[in-house]
Amino acid sequence: MDDLFVIPLWADLLAVGIGALQGALFAAQFRDRRLDWLGVAIIGIVVGFGGGLLRDLLLNVPLATLQTNWYVLVATGAALLGMLLERVLSRVNPLITVLDALTIGLFGAIGTTKALALGLPEVAAIFVGVLAAVGGSILRDLLLNLPIALMHVGSLYAVAAAAGSGTIAVLLAFDVDVFVAGAVGVAITFGVRMASVLFGWSLPEQ
Amino acid sequence: MDDLFVIPLWADLLAVGIGALQGALFAAQFRDRRLDWLGVAIIGIVVGFGGGLLRDLLLNVPLATLQTNWYVLVATGAALLGMLLERVLSRVNPLITVLDALTIGLFGAIGTTKALALGLPEVAAIFVGVLAAVGGSILRDLLLNLPIALMHVGSLYAVAAAAGSGTIAVLLAFDVDVFVAGAVGVAITFGVRMASVLFGWSLPEQ
Amino acid sequence: MDDLFVIPLWADLLAVGIGALQGALFAAQFRDRRLDWLGVAIIGIVVGFGGGLLRDLLLNVPLATLQTNWYVLVATGAALLGMLLERVLSRVNPLITVLDALTIGLFGAIGTTKALALGLPEVAAIFVGVLAAVGGSILRDLLLNLPIALMHVGSLYAVAAAAGSGTIAVLLAFDVDVFVAGAVGVAITFGVRMASVLFGWSLPEQ
Incomplete structure (x- = not known):
């Protein structure tokens, strides 16, 4: 692996933007919670930034x-866009699920490769990688006083992130190109997460 | 801006002390929550330290x-003082509001100028600056299992911090002296926050 | 105190392992919360890692x-062991209390000595030291949406950690050997915490 490997700015900004967009979409649903515009924007920014900050x-x-x-500009813009979209779209849940699966894939891949690049x-x-992937969603639930989604039956959230991050680590150990490995990792995380939603996969309740 | 600019110790200690004082005043009100003395002191210390730590x-x-x-000594002392004051004063809420507005102003100004000084x-x-300003109050609400005040209609909390921090950044870009810029920033944050309380300003509910 | 003092790896791993074990034991009790296996393992890992990370x-x-x-391997293994143990043991609460008291003692001692060694x-x-001692338990309660145990009447949690950490700082100032000081600190924290449970010691409610 190239010692000088760095995450390209556009890839990191893309992850932040998608995270902020779906974070705001998610928060804007809670009409009964009396969040103001800023509250919705903050959740968007937190979901967009959380993974990278952690x-x-x-x-x-x-x-x-x-x-x-x-x-900050991309996250704020994407959060505002998410807030507007939530008013326009009639069914927003499937979109959130897809973007969320993409977010954990991207943050997991960026986190794992950056950590490996640092030795x-x-x-x-x-x-x-797993904490970078799920960190934004944990912070979101903490700020919204919701049960932490990640902890409960039926999410396969961290499992998806771990599968993707683990695959990346294995591929890089076999000298696979970092962008190929990253793309495979994102695909696996996205696939496991979406499959768990579509087919009702879950871990056994303890 | 002076490359060697540092926050004077007394200014930072003042912000920590005021934060700890109002944090303890705030926590001491929740008699039904069965906080012990230490719990009240911890909230004081968290509010005093939170902004600077973040x-x-x-x-x-x-x-x-x-x-x-x-x-640690100033925060602990101020938290204990706050606990005592809460027992002595008959109406503590206005005092909390004023000190809280001062806290977010001071932490916002210190955070913004320190970040700029670091390049x-x-x-x-x-x-x-905004996160330094509001961080203590977020941590406070998390530890007390309260809804995060910042997120909800009617606070103008982060808006006040952003107005102050933004003003400081603009003034410093025009080579205004850092203490003047800082004082103006504190005044703006304090003013916006107090006005929102006194006149019921709020952002539209989403 | 030796400038080159470092925490021996086994001591730190022991603290992490005991923390993860009792964290998982604790989480596995909440059958009504629909945590899945991973949720229980995550709590174990968080309790094991929290103190050291903070x-x-x-x-x-x-x-x-x-x-x-x-x-990561020790924490994960210990968390899985804790999950299994909880199913086998009929009365798990006393075991959690003892291991928990040991965890705060170990993390407090490691945190205090490491901080002093860094100047x-x-x-x-x-x-x-106190934050390292209690950090895992705070993160645990946040993730499980429980009232933060530390904040409430009857815990003597942070008091025990502070007594142990304070003793270590005093002993080291008198040039006592760091392992002796650390062991005394762990014993004091453990003793205060266990005594508060056994004899119902508590701080006055505010």
Whole structure:
């Protein structure tokens, strides 16, 4: 793996934008909670930023999110777009599910490859990838005072992230190109998550 | 802006002390929650420390709060003082509101100027300032299992912080002295927040 | 105190393992919450990792937890063991209480000594020790949407951690050997916490 590997800015911004969009879509549904516009925007920004912030905090590196103005601008714009879309679309849930699966895939792949590029061992890098993938959703639920979705029967959320991150770590150990490995990882996370929703896959209740 | 600009210790300690004082005043009201003395003191310390901790974590610099013993001592003392005051004063709510508005102003100004001094771009620095301003109150609500006040209609909390932080960034871009800019930022945040309370300003519900 | 003092890997892994074990034991009790296996494992890992993560974030050093694969493996294994044990044992509460008291003792001692070794002043180091001790339990309660146990009457949780961490700081100031000081600190934290449970010690309600 290339020592100088860096996440391309557009890929990271894409993940942040999609995260912020679906975060705002999600928050805008809770009409009974009396969130104001800013509250919805904040949830969008938190979902867009959460994964990357947790990743860089865990890795003890300067937060990518704060090195240029683009992240805050993209996240804010995407959150506002999500808020508008929620008013226009009649059925928003399927869209949230798809974008959310994409978000955990992208953040998991970026987190895992960045951790490996910084020299972390494989299992620790997968841990960082999983936390980067699910971090935004945990912060969202904490801020909205909802039960943490991730913890409960029927989500296959972290499992999907772990499957994708694990695959990336294995592929990179076999010298597969990092973009190929990343794309495969995103596809696996997305596939496991969507399949669990479509076919009702879940882990056994404890 | 002076490259060597640092927050004076007294300014940072003042913000921490006021934050801890109003945090303890706030927590001490919840008699039905069976908080013990320590619980009240912890909330005070969290409100006093939260903004600065989040700021320095985001900036990936050593936490100012831990470089001398003063922060822990001032926050603990102010929290205990707040606990006593709550028993003595008959109407504590207006005092909490005023001190709280001052806290978000001070933490926002310190966070924004510190971020700019470390070379962050303007929008990212405003983001750090806002999070430093509101971080203590978010952590407080999480620890007390309250709905996050910030998220709901009628607070104008983050708006006030963003107005102050944004003003500071603009003033510094025009080479205004950092203490003047900081004072103006604190005044704007304080003013917007107090006006929203006094005149019932709020953002439209989404 | 030796400038080159480092926490031995086995001591840190022991604390993580015991934390993860009791975290999973704790979470597995909530049958009505519909946690799946992964949810229980996550709580175990969070309790095992939480203290060390918060400690290293506060100290702005690379996270020990991520420098080798051992931490993730030990925490995951211990969490799974805890889940199995909960099904086998008829009365699991006393075991949780004992292991929990041991966890806060170990994390408090490791946090305090590491902070002092990095040159933090005494009061700040005690603060880091206390947060390292109680951090896992706070994160656990947040993720399970429970009232933060630490905040309420009758826990003597943070008091026990502070007593142990404070003792360690005093002993080290008198040049006591770090392992002796650490062991005394763990014993004091363990003793205060267990005594508060057995004899119903508590702080006065505010």
